[in-house]
Amino acid sequence: MPQTTADAEDPLSVSPQDGWTPASQPTWRAWLARHSAVLLSLPTLLWLLIFFVAPLLIILMMSVMTRGAGGVPQLPLTLEHYDRTFNIFGVVLNRSLWIAFWTTLACLLLAYPMAVFIRTRHKPWVRSLALFLVVLPFWTNFLARTYAWRMLLGNEGIINSLLARLGLTEHGLQLLNTELAVMIGLVYGFLPFMVLPIYASVERFDFRYVEAATDLGANYWHTFWRVMLPMTLPGVLAGCVLVFVPSIGAFVTPDLLGGRSGLMIGNLINSQFKGTGNMPLGAAMSVVLLAFVLLPLAAYLRMNREERLN
Amino acid sequence: MASSPAALPSAVSSSVPATARRDRDAVGRALARLGFTISSLSGYFFLWAPIVLLILFSFNDGRSVNTWFGFTTRWYEGIFDSALDKQSSFQTAALLRAVGNSLLVGLASTAIACALGTTVALSLARGTFPGRRWLDALLLMTVIFPEITQGISLAIFFKVAFDGIGLFLEPRPQPGFGTIIIGHVVFTVSYVAIVVRARLADMNPRLDEAAADLGADGWTRFWLITFPLILPGIVAGALLAFTLSLDDFVVTFFLSGVGTTTLPVFVYGLLKVSVTPDINAVSTLMLLASMLMIGVSLLLQNRNNQDRNF
Numbered sequence: 001m002p003q004t005t006a007d008a009e010d011p012l013s014v015s016p017q018d019g020w021t022p023a024s025q026p027t028w029r030a031w032l033a034r035h036s037a038v039l040l041s042l043p044t045l046l047w048l049l050i051f052f053v054a055p056l057l058i059i060l061m062m063s064v065m066t067r068g069a070g071g072v073p074q075l076p077l078t079l080e081h082y083d084r085t086f087n088i089f090g091v092v093l094n095r096s097l098w099i100a101f102w103t104t105l106a107c108l109l110l111a112y113p114m115a116v117f118i119r120t121r122h123k124p125w126v127r128s129l130a131l132f133l134v135v136l137p138f139w140t141n142f143l144a145r146t147y148a149w150r151m152l153l154g155n156e157g158i159i160n161s162l163l164a165r166l167g168l169t170e171h172g173l174q175l176l177n178t179e180l181a182v183m184i185g186l187v188y189g190f191l192p193f194m195v196l197p198i199y200a201s202v203e204r205f206d207f208r209y210v211e212a213a214t215d216l217g218a219n220y221w222h223t224f225w226r227v228m229l230p231m232t233l234p235g236v237l238a239g240c241v242l243v244f245v246p247s248i249g250a251f252v253t254p255d256l257l258g259g260r261s262g263l264m265i266g267n268l269i270n271s272q273f274k275g276t277g278n279m280p281l282g283a284a285m286s287v288v289l290l291a292f293v294l295l296p297l298a299a300y301l302r303m304n305r306e307e308r309l310n
Numbered sequence: 311m312a313s314s315p316a317a318l319p320s321a322v323s324s325s326v327p328a329t330a331r332r333d334r335d336a337v338g339r340a341l342a343r344l345g346f347t348i349s350s351l352s353g354y355f356f357l358w359a360p361i362v363l364l365i366l367f368s369f370n371d372g373r374s375v376n377t378w379f380g381f382t383t384r385w386y387e388g389i390f391d392s393a394l395d396k397q398s399s400f401q402t403a404a405l406l407r408a409v410g411n412s413l414l415v416g417l418a419s420t421a422i423a424c425a426l427g428t429t430v431a432l433s434l435a436r437g438t439f440p441g442r443r444w445l446d447a448l449l450l451m452t453v454i455f456p457e458i459t460q461g462i463s464l465a466i467f468f469k470v471a472f473d474g475i476g477l478f479l480e481p482r483p484q485p486g487f488g489t490i491i492i493g494h495v496v497f498t499v500s501y502v503a504i505v506v507r508a509r510l511a512d513m514n515p516r517l518d519e520a521a522a523d524l525g526a527d528g529w530t531r532f533w534l535i536t537f538p539l540i541l542p543g544i545v546a547g548a549l550l551a552f553t554l555s556l557d558d559f560v561v562t563f564f565l566s567g568v569g570t571t572t573l574p575v576f577v578y579g580l581l582k583v584s585v586t587p588d589i590n591a592v593s594t595l596m597l598l599a600s601m602l603m604i605g606v607s608l609l610l611q612n613r614n615n616q617d618r619n620f
Contacts, residue, residue, distance in 0.1 A: 029527070032528070033527075033528050036433075036436060036437070036528060037433045037436045037437030037438070037439050038433070038437075038439045039433075040429045040430065040432050040433035040436070041429070041430050041433035041434070041439075041442075041445055043425075043426050043429055043430075044426040044427070044429065044430035044445075044449075044499060044503075045430075045445060045448075047426055047495065047496070047499070048448050048449075048452065048496065048499075051464060051467070051492055051493070051495075051496050052448070052451075052452055052460070052464075052496050053448070054467060055460075055463035055464045055466065055467035056459070056463050058463065058466055058467055058470060059459070059462070059463045059466065062466070110349070110352075110353045110356065111353070113346050113349040113350040113353065114350045114353040114354070116346070116350070117346070117347065117350035117351075128612075132608065133354060133357070133358070134354075134357065135604075135608065136601055136604060136605070137357050137358070137361060139550075139553055139600055139601075139604040140361070140557075140596075140597045140600045140601055140604070141556075141557045141574070141593070141596045141597055141600050142557060142559070143557070143559055143574050143577055143578060143581070143593075143596075144364065144577075144593035144594075144596050144597050145360065145361065145597075147364070147577075147581050147589065147593055148360035148361060148363065148364040148593070149360055150581065151360075151363070151364065151367065151375050151590070152360055152363065154375070156374075156375060157375060158363065158375070161377070187356075188356065188357070188360070191353070191356070191357060192357075195353075219338060220338050220339050220342045242454075245454055245456075246454075246456065248456075249455075249456025249457070249458055249459065250456075251456075251457065251458040251560055252559060252560060252578075256581070256582075266456065266458045269458055269459075269462065270458065270462075273462050273465070273466075273564075279466075282462070283466075286458075286459045286462060286463065289456060289458075289459060290455070290456075290459060293454070293455065293456060297454065
């Protein structure tokens, strides 16, 4: 952006051109003050360039190298790992995409009513509490929460023993180690990611539009589809991205709840880097995973910017 | 939105008498409201039932995970007894070591993340400079990129770097607390930056200007004006970073070396094997610890902006 450079000086610092800068002030201090914004960002920038960007570049490089003796990547360059990722492991890739898709949809269906519910509480403390009860589980230990589902879904688990006691099942359902279990675990883990952005949109939504629509004769569904949903769409889209992205890269949830039949791309990547795995293949899988993460993110950011420009 | 006048809700032009329509709408609305309340409450049920059951069964007087045998605290006693060198089935010594390791990693990474996060927040809030948007995007990416790619790419980065250093230095550096702490800082620094930035945005810029007019230099202004005002934000960010660090499994899993097992890695090892009341008790303690810290953090963030932005 060309216009950003014009503002580079710290607007709060006294600039030397003003003429009344004390002559005793050393020039290096003036220099520091002028560039304080850039200088303050440098430590974090360096940290992230070294420990976040550089490792990703190494993965990118490794993904096009040949697997050498002892798993050490070497030349020549090749695309065979990408070929294998899409062809041999296409099943797992597909499954990861579908699981992430259904997880996102389920989160959306659960979260929208919750967000409106929070927004329509009249007393401020009830609203705060309702919001707090959504935020709190998100911040509690992910392993412990996933483990709780292992306890619920197991063959001896609470759900199966309840079903058996009600006489609904004879042998018990296979719930644990299925794709369904993975989806339940992911919805459970990422539901707050959907509720919060939708709530942010619904909070700004003026409910007098609902009254206006009703007065004009629109029924409940019309009001929702034509007025409320379009106006809260930014929150819905943000929530979908925030749920889809971590779902597709999930590792712990499928590992603990999915077993063999709920295997996802994250588990495959993990196995390539442990023991006698194929590191370049794992690197290629990571790059493909990152692409699936970046695509929805980029699309969202682009849409957001266009909306703001309009 | 895109709807033309012709596509207005059909209810408007419906031939049903107005009163009948209103009655039907009232019933429909009542039903919709009921369904809406039930669905939002079931969202809360879904979020909290597993946590409540986990806590409940950690007090169950039996090894069963589906039948209630009465109240006991013996699983907790089992953990604490062997801490006091009494007889117990639980491997408490390993657990306590893991807790110690977690606290060490958590405190160190939080301290670094706070320093980096606060400086970068100041930088982003103070001035505009070229590349500012890239820095913003970079910070966002550390939050949104799958943990598995972060963990694996950083592990490979350290392997390559340590192999390189090993050519000149004896002994070759090994992954351990240092690598774990670095990895944790990468994904926690953003959270500190976000919270501190929100706090800075609430700050009255005139205070800083006034101090500048009275002749205070940048350094004095920061420590006497800005720092005390953003301190609650820093503390809130620190609590978030500490919680995230304590709870992290994936990144730690890939970066840990010999003897650096943290609590989540230890618990993961246990719960891959079985579901037992001991683990329920440990998980409950972990849940309560993170809830406590997050509760305090949210309170600190909310003090100034009541019931907005969680």
